[in-house]
Amino acid sequence: MEKRQNNSQDNEVRKGPWTMEEDLILINYIANHGEGVWNSLARSAGLKRTGKSCRLRWLNYLRPDVRRGNITAEEELLIMELHAKWGNRWSKIAKHLPGRTDNEIKNYWRTRIQKHLKQAESSTSTTTTTSRQMSSPDQNNHDQICASQMSTASASTPSTHYISSSNNQNDPPYLPSISSSSYPHLDHHHQAMEATSYNIVPPQMHPVTNDHFWPTPDEDLWAMQLFNSYN
DNA sequence: AAATAGCGCAACCGCAGAATC
């Protein structure tokens, strides 16, 4: 079936890194109208981006409950555990790691865990498992590797069940957490800003994750505060 | 100090399934 390109691609469509102005437009628009219907959102907001691009930017980067900063040991364990169970179902795995995005987990897996597994493999195994299986994992082999890694990891790390996973699978736990390191990631791209310029209620320490978070779950408020802080 | 390699991550792409017309 021939798929037509999105309407928002009919005109000139911007690609590449998002600018501060684009971020602000998107944040402000979502604060006022909510998210969803991304193609029309992109058009209505006046963004020269595809709906897909807007969605990705929002979900992976701008959303107020996105947790930034290092993956903790507990999170890593959980990722390995869930990956052993489900394979590369990153979005499914991400639902059990509040504030982490599927993209982040996927990247983390590919850049860190896979590397560690590879190293462990090369030091402990001279047999049949090939590096190709790691770079393009066959699911069964992959799960076996993960499972063996899990047993190793569990031996050295207390097998705590991290994060209060929601009882309801369809209702992922909401932690309105923004780690303090989310400042630098914005600064990195938008040099004009400094953390102190946000003028937002200071973050508190989350009792479970030991991460910083804002006590209000009000995303719109967060977005509006952020928006106002630019002006 | 310059060149290069490696790494991390944001963003893009293609595809499949769902939703809508």
Added chain:
DNA sequence: GGATTCTGCGGTTGCGCTATT
């Protein structure tokens, strides 16, 4: 019921930063 559009997912790429030579 078929065509079209939208959404979400997993895989991949490319760029910027850092470490190493």
